Amino acid sequence: YKGTWREDMFDEAHDVDNHPYFQTKHESERVVREECDRPWRVYRPGIVVGHSETGEMDKVDGPYYFFKLLQKLRAALPEWFPIAGPEGGKTTMVPVDFVAKAMDHIAHLPDSELPGGTFHLVDPEPMSVGQALNTFAKAAHAPQFAMRIDQNLLNVVPPQVRAGLNAVPTVKKIRNQIYHDLGIPPEAMEVRDFNCTFDARDTQRALSGTGIAVPPLDTYAPALWDYWERNLDPDLFRDRSLKTAIHGKKVLITGASSGIGAQTAVSIGESGGEVILVSRTREKLDEVAEKVERAGGTAHVHPADLSDLEDIERMAQEVIEEHGGVDILINNAGRSIRRSVARSYDRFHDYERTMQLNYFGALKLIMALLPGMRERKSGHIINVSSIGVQTNTPRFSAYVASKSALDAFSRCAAPECVADNVKFTTIYMPLVRTPMIAPTDMYKAFPTLTPEEAALMLCDAMIDKPKRKASRLGTFGEVLYSVSPKTVDLVLNQAYNLFPDSSAAKGKKKKGEEAGKGELTDGAPPVADEEMSTEAVAMAYLLKGVHF
Structure with missing residues (x-):
């Protein structure tokens, strides 16, 4: 109904047959109105949410359907980051304790004191959908919708045209996937542009002087959010164990001899999984395999030089012949070079070597194992990329370019594999304290992830299979x-000016370094890396996880 709906209105309602829930409510009230020969009272509450003091609720309805979206936004962006969203129509929410108190009071009033038999238990000053979402976003410490788009702008396409487009199978599939990704049931979007307001004058008269009133949403939104996140979040009831995610699957990890790869392998072992370990040095792989098996898993060692495409082909065929293929591939091996472009003019080989391992090596392994995944209609490819791909950090042009290439390949290949149920995940890994960053002395003062924290990101990726x-x-x-x-x-x-080139990048030996073991020497006396300034340390902590 468009307009103001009074408490004495009933037959004016229309289109209730299109929604089973509304239809049953409407018809049950009709039965009372037409067939009950005793005094009756009908209560029409708005969207009932949890208790205004405890947040307690036994069902999910209305705004709760958007909580998962707010949770995703909180995980993706800082709280202060402004985003755009819908303004929407008016929505009236009432806490369950208000509904109970109002019904209890009105039920005990004599008929002579009642202005009517139907009562709207609603908020007399309803918020728009956008205002309500912002209130919950603030409670969730999530980004708020700084720019809210008027519903009239969103509804420029005529309803008949929208209905026709939504009936197209491809459009319907895309729409449902978006709702699924955001955790929103399609039915919940029906009230986005609700155009009806509820007159509640009879209810207000009945409650006058009692102190029973709908509290402002911002006074109890934190309680609703906290209770939902602790008790009603759907993820709480989903099996998110690594053990279930990898049960009966073979996981191949490159760069498995140390750091992130080794720790991920041990985590898989602790969950009883089967892991195939790949890197250059058999002795180091054997040590990791022993840790995996002590933890309760099964480990297989397959040494290979991942910068040698022929050796990758040999290793991949060996894995297919011995294990029947791979279910989960984790491209973790990588080479990082920190050197400014100005110091790379005569070092084109830096770019060739980095691309060879980080892109062509990973790509060669994907191309060898992907056919089996597609044939089995099941597979998951996880590429460990870098936060540098997102932030474009200076001095890492060779490294970031190689990781970006693999990222672009995965984005292009993923749509081709949808029907084959092969998933691609890219992890934009922040700076991790591993042997790869050891040559850069200043990173000792940087805040970093531990290999255990980085491995947890990979384990979560195996469980949830996100795109990124x-x-x-x-x-x-x-x-x-x-x-x-x-x-x-x-x-x-x-940042480029604050964080200098390392002595290795400058082509100088470090102090205590034997001749021939440095990256490049120029005959100058050994030197130590320059110490970071106070400003540089502050920037490193402000932009935690970014490698400069």
């Missing part, structure tokens, strides 16, 4: 670059 997994800072960097790339350039130029 990133830190909030990395995602913010991507968004900011899309909005104002020149601003990002200015910020990163400051």
Whole structure:
């Protein structure tokens, strides 16, 4: 109904037959009105949410359907980051304790004191959908909708045209996938542009002087959010164990001899999984395999030089012949080079070597194992990328370019494999304290993830199979670059000036380093890396996880 719906209105309702829930409510009230020969009272509450003091609720309805979206936004972006969203129509929410108190009071009033028999238990000052979402976003410490789009702008397409488009199978599939990703049932979107307001004058007269009233949403939204997140979040009732996710599956990890790869292998072993370990050195792989088996898993060792395409082909065929293929491939091996472009003019081989391992090596392994996954109609490819791909950090042009290439390949290949149930996940890994960053002395003062924390990101990826997994800072960097790339350039130029080239990048031996073991020597006396300034340390902690 469009307009104001009074408490004495009933037959004016229309289109209730299109919604089973509304139809049953409407017809049950009709039965009372037409067949009950005793005094009756009908209560029409708005969207009933949890207790205004405890947040307690035994069902999910109305705004709760959007809580998963707010949770995803909180995980992806900083709380202060402004985003756009719908303004929507008016929505009236009432806490369950208000409904109970109002019904209890009205039920005990004599008929002579009642202005009517039907009572709207609603908020007399309803919020728009956008205002309500912002109130819950604040309670959830999630980004708020700073720009809310008027519903009239969203509804420029005539209803008949929208209905026709939504009936197209492809459109319906895309729409349902978006709702699924956001955790919103399609039915919940029906009230986005609700155009009816509820007059509640009879209820207000009946409750006058009692102190029974709908409290402002911002006074109890935190309680609703906290109770939902602790007790009603659907993820609480979903088996998110790594043991279930990898049961009966073979997981191949490259770069498994140390750092992130080794810790991920041990985590798989602790969950009773089967892991195939790949890196250059058999002795180190044997040590990791022993840890995996002590933890309760099964480990297989397959040494290979992942910068040698022929050796990768040999190893891949060996794995297929001995194990029948791979269910989960984790491309974790990588080479990082920290050197400015100015110091790379005569070092083109840096770019060739980095691409050879980080892109061509990973790609060769994917191309060898992907056919079996598609044939079995099941597979998961996880590529360990870098936060640098999102933030475009200076001095890492070779490294970031190689990781970006693998990222682009995965985005292009993923749509081709949808029908074969093969998933691609890219993890934009922040800075991790592993042997790969050891040559850069200043990273000793940087805040970093531990290998255990990084391995947890990989384990979560095996469980949830997301398209991408990133830190909030990395995602913010991507968004900011899309909005104002020149601003990002200015910020990163400051970082470029604050964080100097290492002695290795300058082609000088470190103190205590034997001749021939450094990356490049120029005959100069051994030197130590420059110490970071106070400003540099502050920036490193402010932009935690970014490698400069």
